[in-house]
Amino acid sequence: MRREHDDLAVDRRVIERTGDSDVIVVGGGTAGAVVAARLVEAGLRVAVVEAGPDYGSYRCGNWPGELVDARALPVTHDWGYAGRGAGGQQLAFERARVIGGCSAHNGCAQLPGWRGDYDAWAASGCPGWSADDLRPLFARSRKRLRVRAYAPEEIQPFQRAFLDAAVAAGIPLTDDLDELDGEVGCGAEPVNVADGVRWNTAFAYLDPVRDHDGLAIVTDAAVDRVLIANSRAVGVRAVKDGQPLELRAELVVLSAGAYGTPEILLRSGIGPAADLRVQGIEVHADLSGVGANLHDHPASQLEFAGTERLRKELELFARTRWLPEEQTLAKIASPMADGPFDLHVYPWVEPDEAQPSGWRCVVPAGLLTPRSRGRLRLRSPDPAVRAEVDHAYLAEPADVAALAYGVHWALRVIRQAELAGYLGPPLRFPSGTHDEALGAWIRSNHAHIWHPAGTCRMGPDPAKGAVVDPGGRVHGVRGLRVADASVLPSLPRATPALPIAVIGERIAGLILDQRTG
Numbered sequence: 027m028r029r030e031h032d033d034l035a036v037d038r039r040v041i042e043r044t045g046d047s048d049v050i051v052v053g054g055g056t057a058g059a060v061v062a063a064r065l066v067e068a069g070l071r072v073a074v075v076e077a078g079p080d081y082g083s084y085r086c087g088n089w090p091g092e093l094v095d096a097r098a099l100p101v102t103h104d105w106g107y108a109g110r111g112a113g114g115q116q117l118a119f120e121r122a123r124v125i126g127g128c129s130a131h132n133g134c135a136q137l138p139g140w141r142g143d144y145d146a147w148a149a150s151g152c153p154g155w156s157a158d159d160l161r162p163l164f165a166r167s168r169k170r171l172r173v174r175a176y177a178p179e180e181i182q183p184f185q186r187a188f189l190d191a192a193v194a195a196g197i198p199l200t201d202d203l204d205e206l207d208g209e210v211g212c213g214a215e216p217v218n219v220a221d222g223v224r225w226n227t228a229f230a231y232l233d234p235v236r237d238h239d240g241l242a243i244v245t246d247a248a249v250d251r252v253l254i255a256n257s258r259a260v261g262v263r264a265v266k267d268g269q270p271l272e273l274r275a276e277l278v279v280l281s282a283g284a285y286g287t288p289e290i291l292l293r294s295g296i297g298p299a300a301d302l303r304v305q306g307i308e309v310h311a312d313l314s315g316v317g318a319n320l321h322d323h324p325a326s327q328l329e330f331a332g333t334e335r336l337r338k339e340l341e342l343f344a345r346t347r348w349l350p351e352e353q354t355l356a357k358i359a360s361p362m363a364d365g366p367f368d369l370h371v372y373p374w375v376e377p378d379e380a381q382p383s384g385w386r387c388v389v390p391a392g393l394l395t396p397r398s399r400g401r402l403r404l405r406s407p408d409p410a411v412r413a414e415v416d417h418a419y420l421a422e423p424a425d426v427a428a429l430a431y432g433v434h435w436a437l438r439v440i441r442q443a444e445l446a447g448y449l450g451p452p453l454r455f456p457s458g459t460h461d462e463a464l465g466a467w468i469r470s471n472h473a474h475i476w477h478p479a480g481t482c483r484m485g486p487d488p489a490k491g492a493v494v495d496p497g498g499r500v501h502g503v504r505g506l507r508v509a510d511a512s513v514l515p516s517l518p519r520a521t522p523a524l525p526i527a528v529i530g531e532r533i534a535g536l537i538l539d540q541r542t543g
């Protein structure tokens with residue numbers, strides 16, 4: 027056996043022990059920051075072990091500009107995951123390696139989705155996760171994250187034209203994008219943008235507790251595995267500055283995200299036993315669901331060169347106003363929808379030096395209820411080697427059919443006079459729109475919306491693929507919980523950052539209830 031998990035005797039010269047933490051939170055990202063802050067506020071001693079850097083509080087002013095500036099998506103601090111799309115195309119699966127996690131580099135859209143998806147989680151054996159149970163937590167997270175909708179005068183010309191074109195194509199304007207009871211409609215996105223700043227969960231949750239004695243943030247420390255003795259988690263082993271680092275606590279909470287958390291569980295001997303043995307990893311809990319149920323929101327996007335008119339109007343707007351690339355969104359329903367809507371269309375502009383206008387316009391349709399499921403597998407027990415991420419995008423024909431509807435709808439919108447004047451020559455466009463040609467184009471051209479989830483599914487029965495119970499506790503291992511995107515049984519038809527902050531709120535609450543109950 028290459029791994030001896032119960033052997034905690036490692037070289038004491040290179041080991042630091044926190045010794046005084048009640049809880050270790052692995053990953054100070056979107057959910058991890060929420061969990062850590064809530065536990066510290068309640069008086070617990072928490073060590074956050076984060077693989078990336080921590081730039082301190084917002085007020086200290088040390089954060090790199092691109093992570094703070096909410097106008098565009100940052101490109102640094104990436105973990106480097108990659109894989110293939112349905113047509114074999116190479117796809118990057120960006121994930122942020124920094125305190126705040128993906129909330130520190132995402133698009134800031136904060137839509138909670140549709141209540142029926144949460145009610146379905148509850149009905150599948152996860153009591154306490156219905157929309158009505160979660161409403162107060164959504165309200166708390168929204169407040170902390172400073173979520174607000176763009177005012178009409180803040181909407182830049184391309185985004186305004188999209189809304190006008192969507193209305194002309196038959197989708198009503200709505201102000202319900204921040205509600206769990208919303209229907210089909212289009213409007214300005216609710217965003218966690220405060221004075222142009224991407225208000226990530228590190229600012230929203232960790233900053234208020236940074237001065238508490240109970241909080242320790244261990245940075246640039248990548249967790250290799252959870253240390254397990256007698257079916258109980260007793261701590262974690264990480265690598266910091268090339269040296270092993272061992273931390274102990276009563277409870278370990280994994281918040282390393284939809285790729286990071288299953289990687290850690292698998293390296294810890296928690297996962298499908300046969301796969302673990304192939305890697306020479308000692309099995310602590312045979313859980314077939316670890317790494318399975320991987321899904322994401324796939325997207326098909328039309329792309330165009332921007333016109334001179336677009337350049338001029340954006341320049342004029344930027345002289346007096348803050349100019350974000352993305353601001354609006356339409357919720358639409360394909361014939362495959364099992365709820366009020368199943369597609370998001372959320373156009374953006376981005377600088378492109380290859381275009382005479384200097385701009386590229388993108389009109390994507392993202393599928394919110396994918397049926398396809400993939401799997402994450404370890405390539406090696408070495409924590410420096412990223413897992414194989416097989417999303418199996420569009421393996422289910424219904425996913426292609428729903429995206430095809432989204433593309434048809436986007437084609438109708440781009441032809442409306444309100445938008446057409448901003449769009450120049452097509453740069454990514456289907457050559458045919460009958461079913462077969464469009465399906466082939468979608469398979470070989472699709473992307474995704476960076477919403478991976480589900481790899482440690484929540485549910486009552488491990489024999490049916492559940493990895494954690496409805497309290498986030500890993501089945502068969504005491505003292506170990508998961509709180510992040512990986513616990514989602516199925517993605518809500520939302521932008522998931524807000525629901526994932528809510529997962530952090532709920533699991534922190536359950537940890538505290540258990541201690542006081």
Ligand SMILES: Cc1cc2nc3c(=O)[nH]c(=O)nc-3n(C[C@H](O)[C@H](O)[C@H](O)COP(=O)(O)OP(=O)(O)OC[C@H]3O[C@@H](n4cnc5c(N)ncnc54)[C@H](O)[C@@H]3O)c2cc1C
Pocket residue numbers: 052053054055056057058075076077078099120121122123124125126127128129131132133134135136137247248249250281282283284286287290475476477478509510511512520521522523524526
């Ligand atoms: C480019 C981009 C744009 C997006 N736009 C939006 C949007 O507009 N709206 C929206 O709602 N969602 C958006 N998302 C998705 C959303 O941000 C994520 O789904 C969500 O933030 C994930 O939260 P999480 O807590 O599961 O993981 P993360 O926020 O990724 O947190 C995981 C943390 O764990 C750390 N970690 C991982 N492995 C280890 C390890 N071994 N040891 C120690 N630490 C580790 C990571 O460094 C990270 O800090 C976007 C994502 C991307 C990448």
